[in-house]
Amino acid sequence: MSLRGVSPQIDVIPASGGLNLTAAPNAIIPGQLLASTNFVSLQSGGYRRIDGYERYDGTAAPSEATYTTLVLDAVSGANDGDVLTLGTSTYRVLGSDGAELFVYLLPTTAVATGDTVSVNGATYTVQEVTAAGAERPDVAAVIQERAANIRRAAITAPPGTGAVLGVLGAPLGEVVAFRADTSGAVKAYYSSPAGWLPVTMSTQLAFDTGTTKINTGDTITGVTSGATATVEEVLLTSGSFTTTLPASGELVLTAVSGTFSTGENLQVNAVTVAKASGSQRTVSPPATMDLASTIFNFYGGAEKEAVYFIDRASATIYRYYNKTLTSVTTTLPTGVYLTHIMAYKSRLYVTAGASVMISAPGDPFLYDATVGATELAVGAEITNIIAERGSATASALVITTTHSIHILYGNDETDWQLQALSYDIGAIRDTAAAVNGDVIFASDAGIYTVTAVQRYGNFAVNSASQAITPLYNELKPGFIRALTRAADSEYRIYCADGRVLVATQVASITATGNTIKALEFSVMSYKDYDTESFEYHGVTKTIDAAGNERIFMAGAAYVYEGDKGTSFDGAPIFATFITAFVNNRRLSQRKRYKRLVVAAVSEGYSETYLQYDVSPTGYDGAAGLSSILALYPEGTWFDSASWSGFVWSASAIPELRIDTPGTGKAISLGIRSQSSKSNAFVVQSFTLQYTPGRLER
Numbered sequence: 001m002s003l004r005g006v007s008p009q010i011d012v013i014p015a016s017g018g019l020n021l022t023a024a025p026n027a028i029i030p031g032q033l034l035a036s037t038n039f040v041s042l043q044s045g046g047y048r049r050i051d052g053y054e055r056y057d058g059t060a061a062p063s064e065a066t067y068t069t070l071v072l073d074a075v076s077g078a079n080d081g082d083v084l085t086l087g088t089s090t091y092r093v094l095g096s097d098g099a100e101l102f103v104y105l106l107p108t109t110a111v112a113t114g115d116t117v118s119v120n121g122a123t124y125t126v127q128e129v130t131a132a133g134a135e136r137p138d139v140a141a142v143i144q145e146r147a148a149n150i151r152r153a154a155i156t157a158p159p160g161t162g163a164v165l166g167v168l169g170a171p172l173g174e175v176v177a178f179r180a181d182t183s184g185a186v187k188a189y190y191s192s193p194a195g196w197l198p199v200t201m202s203t204q205l206a207f208d209t210g211t212t213k214i215n216t217g218d219t220i221t222g223v224t225s226g227a228t229a230t231v232e233e234v235l236l237t238s239g240s241f242t243t244t245l246p247a248s249g250e251l252v253l254t255a256v257s258g259t260f261s262t263g264e265n266l267q268v269n270a271v272t273v274a275k276a277s278g279s280q281r282t283v284s285p286p287a288t289m290d291l292a293s294t295i296f297n298f299y300g301g302a303e304k305e306a307v308y309f310i311d312r313a314s315a316t317i318y319r320y321y322n323k324t325l326t327s328v329t330t331t332l333p334t335g336v337y338l339t340h341i342m343a344y345k346s347r348l349y350v351t352a353g354a355s356v357m358i359s360a361p362g363d364p365f366l367y368d369a370t371v372g373a374t375e376l377a378v379g380a381e382i383t384n385i386i387a388e389r390g391s392a393t394a395s396a397l398v399i400t401t402t403h404s405i406h407i408l409y410g411n412d413e414t415d416w417q418l419q420a421l422s423y424d425i426g427a428i429r430d431t432a433a434a435v436n437g438d439v440i441f442a443s444d445a446g447i448y449t450v451t452a453v454q455r456y457g458n459f460a461v462n463s464a465s466q467a468i469t470p471l472y473n474e475l476k477p478g479f480i481r482a483l484t485r486a487a488d489s490e491y492r493i494y495c496a497d498g499r500v501l502v503a504t505q506v507a508s509i510t511a512t513g514n515t516i517k518a519l520e521f522s523v524m525s526y527k528d529y530d531t532e533s534f535e536y537h538g539v540t541k542t543i544d545a546a547g548n549e550r551i552f553m554a555g556a557a558y559v560y561e562g563d564k565g566t567s568f569d570g571a572p573i574f575a576t577f578i579t580a581f582v583n584n585r586r587l588s589q590r591k592r593y594k595r596l597v598v599a600a601v602s603e604g605y606s607e608t609y610l611q612y613d614v615s616p617t618g619y620d621g622a623a624g625l626s627s628i629l630a631l632y633p634e635g636t637w638f639d640s641a642s643w644s645g646f647v648w649s650a651s652a653i654p655e656l657r658i659d660t661p662g663t664g665k666a667i668s669l670g671i672r673s674q675s676s677k678s679n680a681f682v683v684q685s686f687t688l689q690y691t692p693g694r695l696e697r
Contacts, residue, residue: 008594013582013686016045018504018520020467020580028580031686032467033522034668038575039683041504041520043489046601046682049575049608049673050524052565054148055155055558056175058191062155063565065147068106070117071099071128078119080146085118086111093119094146097134099127102143104150141605145566145677152570157557158189158196163535164554166291168320169542171305175552176320177559178285186285188325191559200324203229203253205260206278210239210247214266214273220251222276223265227258235328238368245370248277250328256280283325288313291538292430296343298364308348308364310338317341317350317365328365330357339429340385344397345411351382356399361412374413378406384432388439388450398439398450400427405450421450433482433491435505438517440464440491442479446472447491447503447519464503464519471523475501483541485549485563491519494553498534500524526562529574529674536560567676575673581666582688590693592663597687598671604679609672614664663693 017032018041028034039047054062075096082093084103092104101119108131111117115126134140158164160179165186168176175191176199188199205220214220218231232252239247260280265272293309306321315332318325330338332352340351348364350357359365360372367373380401388396388407397408399418403426410416431442439450447465465472478496485492489505503519526534537554539562544550551562560569567573583589596612669686 008689008691009591011582011688011690013579013688014045015047015579015683015685016041016506016520018467018522019471021470022467025581026583030580030582032580034578034580036522036577037525038523038573039577039671040488040490040502040522040524041506042682043504043506045506046684047522047577048682049606049678049680050573051563051680052567052569052573052676053526053553053560053562054565054567054569055152055157055555056191056552056561057156057158057195057559058175058193059155059195060151061561061564062148062152062570065104065144065151066131067094067102067104067133067143067147068108068111069130069133070101070103070106070111070126071130072101072117072124073099073127074124075099075101075119076122082119086115092150094143095139097136097139100134100139102134104147137605141566141677141679148565148567149570155558156195158559159198160187163537163556164559165287166289166311166538167540167552167554167559168291168293168307168309169295169540169550169552170307170320171295171303171542173542173544173548173550175540175542175559176307177554178289178291180287184287186287186289188285188320190323197323199320201283202232202324202326203256203280203282204326205229205251205253205266205276205280206249206329207251207266207274208246208248208277210241210249210274211243212268212271212273213241214251214268218268220253220273221267222258222260223267223272225258225261225264227256227260227280229253229256229260233326235326235365236363237328237330237365238371240371247274249365250326252326253280283318283327285311285316285318285325286313291540292339292341293540294341294343294348296348296364298343298346298348298362308341308343310341310350312337312339314338315352317348319364330367340382342385342387344387349385349397351385354378354380354382354401356382356385356408372413374416376408376416376418378404378418380404380426383429384427384441386432386434386439388434388437398432400432400441402426402428402444428476428479430481431479431493433484435484435486435489435491435503436517438505440482440503440519442476442482442493444476447521449517449519465521468521471521472501475499481539483539483551485551487549492524494539498526498536500526525574526568528568528571566679570676572674572676573678577671579669579686581668582686583666589695590663590665591667591690592693593667593688593690595689596667596669597689598669599684599687600681601684602679602681606678606681607673607675608678608681611670611672613668613670614666 013030015031017029020028020032038050042048078093078096080095084091084093091106094102094104108129111129134143158177158179160181165178177189180186189196190199214234220231221228232254236249239245241247260276262279264276266274289311291309293307295307297305306319309318315330316327318327336352338350338352342349346362348359354377356376357367358374384400386398388398399406404423405421407421408418425443427441448463475495480494482493491503493501502522507517535556539553541551553560
């Protein structure tokens with residue numbers, strides 16, 4: 001009961017802090033979460049329901065499907081799938097609402113006010129034509145979903161059979177996908193406005209003992225075979241075309257006639273210039289690929305950026321440029337493969353085992369110490385290599401193993417210094433990434449940051465994930481790769497089961513002007529709600545021509561673009577969270593809760609459900625946090641209110657109000673969304689109205 005004469009109290013609780021699965025109930029900060037799926041913390045505060053993913057081939061995305069609204073003199077019985085006839089042309093009807101008729105892919109220029117159209121044999125007169133969509137937001141969402149599903153069915157998978165083996169992000173937003181053909185040979189395809197198109201797999205010939213320079217455009221002739229070809233490019237791997245430093249490498253060939261033989265002399269204008277050191281071949285990546293890539297411009301000219309990548313099943317370095325795939329093979333011991341790759345300060349860094357091999361300046365395939373290349377070792381197998389932020393005159397690379405962290409200072413061989421930062425902690429493979437200049441990585445013990453305490457002087461390693469230790473340990477065996485979304489200050493680890501661990505970097509300014517950074521954790525899950533499955537074989541990021549970050553995944557047959565659309569490729573997005581119990585700073589005092597108000601921002605049309613619970617048994621210790629999580633599969637956690645549904649649209653800040661009759665020591669809020677048409681929305685804060693009561697006896 002409430003105390004007589006005590007005024008009602010109001011507490012406003014910001015929605016922030018992310019998941020906290022380890023703190024004692026009375027130590028959890030109000031606004032933190034006991035459970036969460038597909039809501040992520042925002043740097044500016046609030047919890048945002050995520051966008052979906054949808055299949056991709058370079059053509060218009062499902063979420064970008066368009067339709068035209070016709071206002072007619074009358075509409076009777078027009079349904080989804082009906083056909084509209086306009087003159088000699090026909091169009092797909094998506095539905096109707098009152099006098100509004102929604103027509104898929106009908107150009108607004110093809111119809112005018114006063115035109116006559118027919119649907120189901122009935123004739124109507126057009127009174128208005130608009131591309132603005134349905135007037136009612138809920139109807140607009142349904143019609144947009146129908147249009148998206150039609151567009152989705154037209155998007156193609158990369159040609160071939162079986163799963164998409166890998167995917168690469170290329171310059172200007174282009175995507176390269178790999179898939180086996182019916183013979184088992186791996187082919188590459190690039191995305192385009194016309195869909196997937198084949199990448200040219202270059203014809204190449206390895207050479208050595210090159211003493212006379214071979215130039216682009218030369219006609220090369222095999223002395224023994226009589227084969228001829230035009231040299232499109234020379235890829236040096238050692239030497240410099242002199243008698244003291246004979247060159248070795250790969251010739252990229254076009255206009256090939258005949259087949260070159262291994263070991264034969266190669267001539268240009270009847271002069272022997274080199275010897276064929278391998279068989280004529282066509283670039284063909286292995287089916288067991290596990291791609292790692294980097295993008296860099298080694299050639300200085302405009303639009304000369306290329307993708308350099310490795311397959312982790314060989315000693316081969318590949319380059320994708322101008323719709324063509326070329327490759328060179330480095331010299332490594334048997335059974336040792338390249339594992340990481342990065343471009344930095346006009347050099348290409350590749351790792352194998354415990355070694356970092358650094359190319360000659362400006363030449364990504366040249367690994368010869370006599371012409372400026374070098375090799376460093378860290379004593380254990382390398383798991384990550386990443387640049388720490390720097391300046392034009394100072395730089396540092398972070399190199400990790402499973403049990404150590406090293407910093408490579410300097411710009412080139414004249415001032416490089418490799419120093420160990422820690423032998424107490426290391427990093428899991430492919431989990432290092434930079435957010436706002438800070439390197440974040442996953443170790444066996446949790447998420448850590450490598451922070452430059454004084455730029456390129458001292459560094460510190462700081463733990464950040466104690467609050468999610470049980471979840472972290474559950475996800476850790478499935479870690480695939482870390483990526484970042486700079487625009488949202490997010491560090492993500494993609495996991496093999498379709499879940500994504502998200503850490504949002506948030507910053508606050510102290511009274512003394514210092515900046516304190518912290519990570520708030522959440523979980524995305526691309527798993528199908530019914531089957532609990534999601535198959536993908538790699539993830540990549542690219543920057544499109546407009547400067548937008550875009551993430552792509554290699555799926556069971558399709559390539560998917562993440563953070564896109566209102567559905568999981570047509571299936572509903574299930575999203576939910578449960579807040580920590582709020583005791584209003586009075587743990588032992590009972591309260592009579594009157595009302596709960598949730599402030600939220602919608603990014604379009606949205607639907608959600610709210611539920612609250614007052615003082616569950618688990619809060620007092622009789623059941624642990626795991627019980628709270630387990631009791632929330634269908635919105636029936638504990639025994640309080642039924643789900644209350646809310647619908648809102650536009651980007652106003654609506655207040656979702658529910659009465660909360662109940663007495664207890666604390667209250668918790670649950671929010672659930674399950675929809676394939678709802679836009680993302682942000683929950684910003686919770687306001688509680690209550691009357692204090694007596695102390696708990």
